[in-house]
Amino acid sequence: MPLLLACSKPAEPTAAPAAATSAPSASAAPSPALPDLRVAIDPTYEPFTYKGADGKATGFDVDFAxxxxxxxxxxxxxxxxxxxSMIPGLMARKYDVIISSMGITEARLAQIDFSDRYYKTHSRMVLKKSVQFDGPASIKGKRIGVGKATIQEKWALGELKPAGVKVVSYDAQDQVYLDLRAGRIDGTVADFVEVTGGFLSKPEGQDYQLVGPELDDPKYFGIGVGIGLRxxxxxxxxxxxxGIQAIRGNGVYKTINDKYFAKYGNLDVYGK
Structure with a gap:
């Protein structure tokens, strides 16, 4: 919140006692407080946005916001x-912005606007270590889980489904991981950093591995992640x-980046 500053009362004049003193000047009107910024998040996407042990939302997106x-x-x-429901909620004015790892794509730009990007990472496919992968055709009949309405879902429907892969969509990425653990699906397509930190680095992810090339075709994955707004x-x-430019320049962005991603070989998620 801005500091509210008022003018001080002027000094009394040094005239003779009989002389009238100057009247105090009126205080300057305080600056009106800026309204809260209502920010939509989906806290199921570790390490970008997720619930901490205390039940509160945390992660890179939250700290960045x-x-x-x-x-x-x-x-x-x-x-x-x-x-x-992120974009419909924004259009209905339930909040002012979306800061939740939303990729800037042509399809989304047809509906909403975006800020400049604030990070850019690639996606990867993850399969059980026992599954041999040599392109989409090699996993025909397998079930691949993706988040509903995500850029990864768009890629899977465009590249995997035509090869006979069953694409299963979920409301949230953490639901994908639950079904992976239960054996109801065979793999997923997800952001590289998210799937590494949110699944592969944990005990339940030890039987899985990254397969195939980095996935970053702009046709599917856009040009990076930005803040969605009307x-x-x-x-x-x-x-x-x-604001993005300022915190990139003053070191605040790097501090947040390193808090979450230094363990990935000093990764700078802002990208090139």
Whole structure:
């Protein structure tokens, strides 16, 4: 919140006692407080947005959002939302922005606007170590879980389904991992950092591995992750872009990045 400053009372004049003293000047009107920034998140996407042991939302996206709000003198108020209702909720003005690892794609740009990107990572396919992978045709008949309305779902439907792979969509990525553990699906397609930190690095992910090449075709995966906002919110977009540039320049972004991603070989998720 901005500091509210008022003018001080002027000093009394040094004239003779009989002389009238100057009247105190009126205090300057305080600056109006900026409204809260209502931020939609889907806390099922570790390490970007997830629930901590205390039940509160945390992760890279959450820390980034709070740092950005501090920079632009707003207070972040988070609204948890199911992923495939994110854009409809934004359009219905349930919140002001989406800061939840949403990729900037042509399809989404037809509906909403985006800030400049604030990170860019690639996706990967994950399968059981016992499964031999040599392209989509080699896993014909296998069941691959993806998040509903995600860029990974779009890729799977475009590249795996035509090869005879069964694409199974879920409301959230953590539901994908539950079914992987239960043996109801054979693999997933997910963001490389998310699937590494949220599944492969944990005991339940030890029987699985990354397969195939890095997946980053702009046709499916867009040009990076940005802040989603309504078309026409030009002033807010400019403010957010200036804020992103500022925390990139003052070291705050790097501090948040290193908190979550230094363990991946000093990965800079902002990308090139």
């Amino acid at each position: 709070n740092a950005l709000c501090e920079q632009i003198k707003r207070k972040c108020v988070f609204a948890e939302q199911v992923w495939d 078309k026409g919110d030009t002033a807010l977009k400019e403010t957010l872009n200036a």
